[in-house]
Amino acid sequence: MTHMMGRVALAALATAFATETLAVEWNVSVWGQRRAFTEHVEKLAELVEEKSGGDFTMNVSYGGLSKNTENLDGISIGAFEMAQFCAGYHRDKNRAITVLELPFMGVSNLDEEVAVSNAVYDHPAVQDEMAQWNAKLLMTSPMPQYNLVGTGAPKDELEEFEGMRVRATGGIGEAFEAVGAVPTSMTATEVYNAMESGVVDTVAFAQHAHLAFGTIDIADWWTENLNPGTVNCPVVANIDAYEALSDEHRRILDESVPEAIDHYLANYGELLARWEEVLAEKGVETVTIPDAELAAFRAEAGPIHDAWIEDMSAQGLPAQELYDLVQDTLEKQRMSN
Template structure:
C-alpha cells in the first residue's frame, strides 16, 4: 500500500469514526397511537434530523418504553431521553405546573395555551422542580378546552352533575367534584373501557382524544361549550442527555421547538374545523349549556379552586401567587399582540 493510499484510508476511517461519535439517537416515550396530540414529536424529530444531516435521530415509542403515568420516572433514571406526560397524572411530582390545569382560567385558543404554558415552563420554580426528576422542559402539547361525552340523557344543568361519574384528572377532576361529580383518573388509554363497562358515565377529553381513544363511538351527546379547562402535557428531556449533545445538535433541537409547535397548531386546527362533521357522522347530539348554568359552574368551581390552589401551594413553599399572576399577565400580553 502506498503512503498516499494509506493516508487516504486513515483519513476516511478517522472521518467515519468522527461521524459515528457525533451521531446521536434518542428514544422518546409517549402513549396511545399517533394523533394530533403527538404530531409535534414527529415534526421535531424530522426537523433535527434534517438540520443535522441525519446525525441526530429520534425513535418515538407509543407505550413500548414506559406507562404514560411513569414517563417522568423514566426520564429521571435516564431510561429514555425525551418523554411526554400530563401534569394531572402525578400532580405531586410537578406541583408548579398544575396552575395550568386550574379550571376556568379563561384561555380560549391553542395559541394562548402555548403562550401561558411556555411562560410557566420558563419560571425558575418550574425548572427547579423538574430538575429533581433530571428533566428539562422543552415544549407543551397544547390542547383545547375539554368537554364531556356521555351516554343516556344529556346533562345540561349543574344539578345533573351531582353523582355523575366522570373520567377527569387534575384540576378538572376537582372542578367536577365541586359540583357533586365523582371523578376518576383512569388514564386516557383506559377511558374507553371505563365507559364501556359503566365505571364512568362521562369522559372529559379534548376532541382529538375522544376520536383516538374511541369514546366518541360510545357517546350519545357532547357538551359543546362547557369548557371547564384543560390538562397540561409537557415534553421534557433528560438533563444529562441534553447537556451532552454536541453544540450543533443542541442548537438544532432548541431552534426546532417553535416550528414543531406551529406545525402542531396547524394540524390541530384542521381537526377542529371538521369536528361538527364528526358529531353528525356518529350521530352525537351537540349540547349547548345556558349562560346561567355556566355561571353557576364557574362560581362554584372557578375562583374558589384558584384560591385553594394558591393557599395550598404557598404552604408547600412554591411561589404560587407569582405563578398564578404570570398566567394572567401572559394571557393579557398574548391578546394585546394579536
C-alpha cells in the same frame, strides 16, 4: 509509499469513527397512537433528522418504552432521552405546572394555551422543580378546553352533575367534584373500556382524545361549551442527554421546537374545523349549557384557585406569582392580537 498509504487509511478510519460518534439517536416515549396530540413530537423528529443530515434521529415509541404515568420517572433515570407526560398523572411530581390545570382560568384558544404554558415553563421555580427529575422542558402539547361526552340522557344543568361518574383529572376533576360529581383520574388508554362497561358515565377530553381513544364512538351527547379547563402535557428531554448534544445538534433541536408547535397548531386547527362533521357522522347530539348554569359552575369551582395558591405556597412554591403570571400572560397575549 506503503507508509503513506497506511497514514491515509488511518486518517480515513479516524474520519469515519469521528462521523460515527457524532451521530445521535434519541428514544422518545409517548403513548396511545399517533394523533393530533403527538404531531409536534413527530414533526420535531422529522425536522432534527432533516436539518442534521441524518446525524440526529428520534425514535418515537407509542407505549413501548414506558407507561404514560411513568414517563417522568423514565426521564429521571435516563431510560430514554425524551418523553411526553401530563401533569395530572402525578401532580406531586410537577406541582408548579399544575397552575395551568386549574379550572376556568380563562384560556380560550390554542395560541393562548401556548403563551401561558411557555411563560410558566420559563419560570425558574418550574425549571428547578423539573430539574429534580433531570427533565428539561422543551415544549407544551396545547389542547383546547375539555368537554364532556356522555351516554344516556344529556346533562345540561348543574344539578344533573350530582353523582355523575366522570373521567376527569387535575383541576377539572376538582371542579366536577365541587358540583357533586364523582371524578375518576384513570389514564387515557383505560377510558374507553371504563365508559363502555359503565364504570364512568361521562368523559372529559379534548376533541382529539375523544377521537383517538374512541369515546366519541359510544357517546350519545357532547357539551360544546362547558369548557371547564384543560390539562397540561409537556414534552421534556433528559438534561444529561440534552447537554451531551453537540452545539450544532442542540441548536437544531432548539430552533426546531417553534416549527414543531406551528405544525401542531395547524394540524389541530384542521381537526377543530371538521369537528361538527365528526359529531354528525357519529350521531352525537350537541348540548349547549345555559349561561346561568356555566356561571354557577364557575362560582362553585372558584375556591379551588385560592386553595391551590394556599397549598402550593405552604409547600414553598411561588404560587401567587405563578398564578398571576398566567393571568398577566393572557392579558398581554390578547392585547397583542
